[in-house]
Amino acid sequence: MTKALIVFGGWEKHDPQGVALLFEKQLQAKSVEVTISNTFESLKELDLKRFDLILPVWTLDTIDPSYVEPLLEAVRSGVGLAGNHGIIDSFRHEAEFHLMLGGQWVTHFEFAVTTHQIYMDGAASPITEGLPTITVTTEQYYVLVDPANTTLATMRVAGDISMPVAWTKQYGSGRVFYCSLGHSVDILEQPDILTLVTRGMLWAAGHGEN
Numbered sequence: 001m002t003k004a005l006i007v008f009g010g011w012e013k014h015d016p017q018g019v020a021l022l023f024e025k026q027l028q029a030k031s032v033e034v035t036i037s038n039t040f041e042s043l044k045e046l047d048l049k050r051f052d053l054i055l056p057v058w059t060l061d062t063i064d065p066s067y068v069e070p071l072l073e074a075v076r077s078g079v080g081l082a083g084n085h086g087i088i089d090s091f092r093h094e095a096e097f098h099l100m101l102g103g104q105w106v107t108h109f110e111f112a113v114t115t116h117q118i119y120m121d122g123a124a125s126p127i128t129e130g131l132p133t134i135t136v137t138t139e140q141y142y143v144l145v146d147p148a149n150t151t152l153a154t155m156r157v158a159g160d161i162s163m164p165v166a167w168t169k170q171y172g173s174g175r176v177f178y179c180s181l182g183h184s185v186d187i188l189e190q191p192d193i194l195t196l197v198t199r200g201m202l203w204a205a206g207h208g209e210n
Contacts, residue, residue: 001031002030002032002033002052002053002207003032003035003050003051003052003053004027004033004051004053004054004055004201004205005034005042005046005048005053005054005055006020006024006034006036006054006055006057007036007038007039007040007042007043007054007058008020008037008038008056008058009038009058010058010059010086010090011060011061011086014059014060014085014086014182014183014184015184015185016058016059017038018184018185019057019084019185019188020036021036022188023055023057023197023201024036026194026197027053027198027201030198030202030207040064043067043068043070044066044067044070048071048073048074048079049077049078051079052079052080053080053082053201054071054074054081054082055081055082055083055201056090057083057084057087058086058087058090058091059087059090060090061090062092062093063090065094068096068097071097072097072100072171074174075100075174076171076172076174077172077173077174078172078174079174080174080175080176080204080206081101081171081175081177081204082177082178083101083177083179084179084180084181084188084197085141085179085181085183086182086183087101087178088103088105088143089104092104099146099171100176101176102145102146102167102178103143103144103145103146103149103164103167103178104143104144105142105143106144108139108140108141108142112139113137114137114138114139114140115135115136115137116135116136116140116155117136117155117156118154118165118166118181119153119154119155120132120152121153121162122150122151122152122154122166125150125168125203126199127152127166127168127177127199127200128152128153128196128199131195134190134193134196136187138183138187139183140157140163141163141180142157142163146169149164149167149168149169150167150168150169153165153166153196166179166180166181166196168200168203175204175205175206176204177200177203178200179200181193181196181197
């Protein structure tokens with residue numbers, strides 16, 4: 001059976017527990033065995049390499065490097081990692097963590113919630129296959145991205161500049177998926193967004209041939 005570890009915490013306005021429980025529900029519906037933790041200690045205390053997927057649901061926090069290294073080593077060895085929204089704005093001084101994730105947060109574009117479109121105009125992928133353009137009212141994350149990423153979905157900022165919203169990348173032997181959507185549970189619960197993120201989690205876990 002596929003096994004996943006969700007580690008949640010940080011800024012409460014992103015409702016990390018609510019997001020963690022939503023992800024747990026989605027994964028369990030796909031027959032994934034889920035372990036949930038709300039402490040960094042689990043990154044040291046648990047054998048991370050026995051999981052197929054790790055989901056850090058964390059925002060606006062710092063972390064001791066001693067907790068980061070076991071996570072990096074697990075992903076290098078082949079464990080998948082999937083992240084969304086605020087994780088890209090966590091652990092800002094841990095450069096290797098952000099290299100693994102594929103980017104780092106810069107700002108909320110125009111510092112406002114806006115209604116905009118998410119285009120499935122990146123590389124062909126089973127994660128985005130068949131999904132329509134998504135219209136969503138939420139923050140637009142302006143991010144620095146690794147050129148090694150495979151962009152899956154984008155939005156337009158500052159007129160017609162294409163900004164990645166979802167991507168995959170390889171870190172060692174591990175698959176990594178990230179999506180910048182997810183400021184709150186209600187955003188993630190929108191059907192097409194939930195499909196995108198759930199597929200991304202399963203892809204990172206190595207489900208099927210995806």
